[in-house]
Amino acid sequence: MEIKTNISKLMKPSTPTPFNLRNYGISFFDEQMHNMNTPLILYYTSSQKSHNDVHANIFNHLETSLTKTLTDFYPLAGRYMRHGSFVDCSDQGALYVQATTNFRLSEFLGLTWELKYNMLHDFLPCDIGEAGETDDPLLSIKVTAFECGGVAIGMCFSHEVSDMDTMSTFIDNWATRNRGTNALELEKYSPIFNFANDYPKRDQLDLNHRIPRSSIRVKTSVRVFSFNANAISKLRERLMFKDDRRRRPSKIQLIVSLLWKALEGVDKAHNGQSKASFVQQGVNLRDKIVPKVPDNSCGNFVSVAIARVEPGQVNNIDLHGFLMILNDSIKKIESDYAKALMSTNKEYEVLMEPFLEYSRNIANNDVNFYAFTSWCKFSFYNADFGWGKPVWRSTGHYAATNFVLLMDDQEGDGVEAWVHLDEKHMCKLEQDLDIQAYAI
Structure with a gap:
């Protein structure tokens, strides 16, 4: 070919x-x-x-x-x-x-x-x-x-x-x-x-981890775990208590919590002990402020929600616990961060903190750091150039590990998780009982 x-x-x-x-x-x-x-x-x-x-x-x-x-x-x-x-x-x-x-x-x-x-x-x-x-x-x-x-x-x-x-x-x-x-x-x-x-630039120091110019030699194993609508429905039913229907977890939060717990189990099995664990989720800010920013507002308008579990907590948290920790990190963006965005003088100390926390921990060998980003519900799935909708869509090669990209499945109501991990950890992840129970 x-x-x-x-x-x-x-x-x-x-x-x-x-x-x-x-x-x-x-x-x-x-x-x-x-x-x-x-x-x-x-x-x-x-x-x-x-x-x-x-x-x-x-x-x-x-x-x-x-x-x-x-x-x-x-x-x-x-x-x-x-x-x-x-x-x-x-x-x-x-x-x-x-x-x-x-x-x-x-x-x-x-x-x-x-x-x-x-x-x-x-x-x-x-x-x-x-x-x-x-x-x-x-x-x-x-x-x-x-x-x-x-x-x-x-x-x-x-x-x-x-x-x-x-x-x-x-x-x-x-x-x-x-x-x-x-x-x-x-x-x-x-x-x-x-x-x-x-939101004018602040001339901050360049805190970003530098990306290699080529991903060809970066050894990362990539697998796609597919969760269809039926699996997500069963997972949601498992994690929603009958007396607490106030917050219906999104399919994204369900899959992130499932993968986070599984990844922590894999890491403990590999190293014999638990580390502090961080999850970063990209957050689109366009619908976090009032009035809502138009979807056709262009440029970056995203931040990160950081969820953390201490070493001693990992063994005592069930799947629902991971979901609640993730939800709390999103709530913080929706409350404190949104207020800072909408304040007259723009509270840049608050706006900067998630990026600083990301920078402090991404290269820290004493913690497990997982980055999640979601491409679900974006309009490109329906982009018609005159030949109908795409029959498939994909990303490319990321020079990254401990990275998960979430996309809608072909039907639109399920999730594909493109998981980037080293090969040894990937083999263990594929054997996780929850992954086997819900992924198809």
């Missing part, structure tokens, strides 16, 4: 960015993000038979709609100036790669997990670590055409200036343009860039 790159070039906005928008200032929340790209790949089938003119038409149409989308999302065509903490929006362009395969999409999707996962990097235009330098594009795209006429669109968005809400808004804008511009619908996906004004 071969993927051949035919074109690699920089795509500029169809309309030059006005001079008054040349310098795009980053926000306080942009300032906290890693120097990394966020990878996403969407896979589409096609009812058309494959031949060169069909592929050419797909490529040409995507290029034209992309340049128009970049006019709206002009910072993504610029370059990040780290020393000045701003984006130079002089239309250097987004990286755009065209490729073709000698196999069908169904052949790829039918591969074993190991073979399929090892190929994901080939559908992306760059590595996730190729970000943060002056000459690194803030957006890179690779469009790969299959023999059957299907298409894979691989995207890497710089986390310096975009979160998953931003990515979804961009994809919705591009897809709407590509299938035929509907001015009213397109208006929903026109970006708003206000976070730097509302």
Whole structure:
């Protein structure tokens, strides 16, 4: 199976960015993000038979709609100036790669997990670590055409200036343009860039753990554990007491608590004793303040909720206990953090604390640190470029361990957990009784 790159070039906005928008200032929340790209790949089938003119038409149409989308999302065509903490929006362009395969999409999707996962990097235009330098594009795209006429669109968005809400808004804008511009619908996906004004950067020290430029040599085992709607319903029933129906746990909190408990059991079995344990969950802040921030507000507007269990507690906490600790960490974001966001003077000491706690513990060998992020309920699952909804979607290779990415399953009401762990721990995790009871 071969993927051949035919074109690699920089795509500029169809309309030059006005001079008054040349310098795009980053926000306080942009300032906290890693120097990394966020990878996403969407896979589409096609009812058309494959031949060169069909592929050419797909490529040409995507290029034209992309340049128009970049006019709206002009910072993504610029370059990040780290020393000045701003984006130079002089239309250097987004990286755009065209490729073709000698196999069908169904052949790829039918591969074993190991073979399929090892190929994901080939559908992306760059590595996730190729970000943060002056000459690194803030957006890179690779469009790969299959023999059957299907298409894979691989995207890497710089986390310096975009979160998953931003990515979804961009994809919705591009897809709407590509299938035929509907001015009213397109208006929903026109970006708003206000976070730097509302939450200006603080020129904090660079506390972020540096991401390797290449993930190829990073030895991490990756497995996808799938929890369908029926399994989640059974898990929810197990963890909700009949006399406490006030807070119905989300499917995300259920799966995070299940995995956290299992991971702690694996670590204790491996080391013979328990450590302090931290879980970090990414939190979208757009719906945490009043009035709610529009979904098409672009840039990073996320924080982290930190949950902690002390060494002596681990052995005495059941699954419901882990869930309650996670819920308490989210409640803190919804109360104290939300108040700090909405205060007139912006309480930056409160806003900064979760990021500081993350920085203090991620490289601490005396604690177990697990990072969870959720891509559930975002609009990219329905992104229609004119060929219908994606038949599959995936991320790429992360140079990370003790990291879990949660995604909706194909039906939309279940969860796929992409777990990144070292191989020895992964084998033990697969044997955990709760994992075996609920994962399919």
